[in-house]
Amino acid sequence: MPLESDEIPAEVATAIDGKLRQALNRTSALSDGESNALAVIPTLAVGEAVESEGLMQEVGRIKAELTLTAVNHIDGTVFFSSTIPLTGSAVGGKKSAMKAMATGIKPSDPVYVRFIRKSREKVSDHYATNCATILQRAQQLADSGHPDEAAACLGSVPAEVDCYETARMLLAELSGTPADTPPAAVSPDTVYVEREVPVPVHIPVPVPTPAPTPEPAATPAPAAEPEQQTTIKLSDPDEFDFKIISCLGLSNGDQIKILGEMKNLKINAKEVYMQLDQAFDSNGEECPRNNLSTRGRYASYINIPQQVPVKIEFTVNNVSPSISSFSFMKIVFGNYNVSIYNLPVQWN
Structure with missing residues (x-):
């Protein structure tokens, strides 16, 4: 998340960058490394600086606009952007005013909390709407020899969207470590045991009466249950x-x-x-x-x-x-x- 601006000294840019990191860290939104495709890009546009000479000292005043943009750094998708006005004034001219402006940034300012909350909402909406396209993009990156970028795409899918489980499984497949899959038990060889089934045998018994006894009518076999259709x-x-x-x-x-x-x-x-x-x-x-x-x-x-x-x-x-x-x-x-x-x- 380095600050993008050609108009301020490096030490001022470093100070602003540190303040922004503190602000994002307070919202649990800060993540270093490339394991996530989501990023916040800060851009500073410096307005006209005013320097006034007093009787003894020079006083500098400066205005600027800090724009925070939530993006996907893999494909360039912009989720949300917010502009925050900054001001600074100090004895010693323009450079001193810039340092004062950086010092005046408050990481606890609610504007940063609102930015992160709104960005997360936009990210969730985007992934919910474009799940299939995002998973397809990750697969194409993996197939074309860019596994790190594919992992970043998959690792950015929010847990609340429908394709989260699919993304998680693809990410596990990409890393070669199946998610939540316990080691397969070693099964013994399948053994088939033939059971002896007793077969009834009917032995006719002579009836000691001259008149033959009529055989009872055969009991009809129960109708087979209808087979369920696919x-x-x-x-x-x-x-x-x-x-x-x-x-x-x-x-x-x-x-x-x-x-x-x-x-x-x-x-x-x-x-x-x-x-x-x-x-x-x-x-x-x-x-x-x-x-x-x-x-x-x-x-x-x-x-x-x-x-x-x-x-x-x-x-x-x-x-x-x-x-x-x-x-x-x-x-x-x-x-x-x-x-x-x-x-x-x-x-x-």
Whole structure:
């Protein structure tokens, strides 16, 4: 956060910079380093200095405007700006007046608290509105060999916006340390035990009466319960279509792979940022987000040319072969979502 101004001496700029750091530190807004894309840029515009000569000493008076601008230093987005008037006067001329102006800055002034509060509101609004674009930008930075800038973009996503969890998981993936993922337990080899099932045997017993006893009418078998049908609900069926091609369980790998197919009907985008967001199994258990992936990643960019079917593979990891179906799954991308109900699993 160095002060930007060519009109003041270096020592005055250093003094003002120190005052601003104190002010921001009081609001817990000060963060050194490059782990965050958010920054405050102070700019000082110095007005005309007035010097008056008295009988014995020269008195200097100066006016200036200090502008604080909250920005994203990665992509240059400006969130909020505030201008604060400054004045200073002192015996000794213009330079002394500038020193007095710097000394007169009060870190406890409510104007700095208001600036930070308003900036935070604007930042949250920006990230809430542009989540998908920001995550896409971070992914592009990572893929183009700029992991530090990608981490800064992801690390700046506020906790109160919807894409915070996605950003956190991508940041963990970028650093190679999965977030909140305990070490996987080492499972013993799967052993299948065949149970002996008693089979009833009917042995006819002769009846000591000359007249044969009529056999009782066979009891009809109970009707099988109707099989639940898989249902897919689309948030915007006029904009896109989606269907499930297969849902296969791999018992040797504790995985279930779901192959879906999407067709862009009218979405005005060349690609979308898609993720398998939720999955509930037939036992009523919710699968942890760390176990859900889209094309092998927590979330992936999917090219969606219009009117072209695009296959997308989703994976649920660390699952038990006892799971017979998913009662509910949700896939999200941009402002759209797909809800899937009663999806059976075919185990190999």
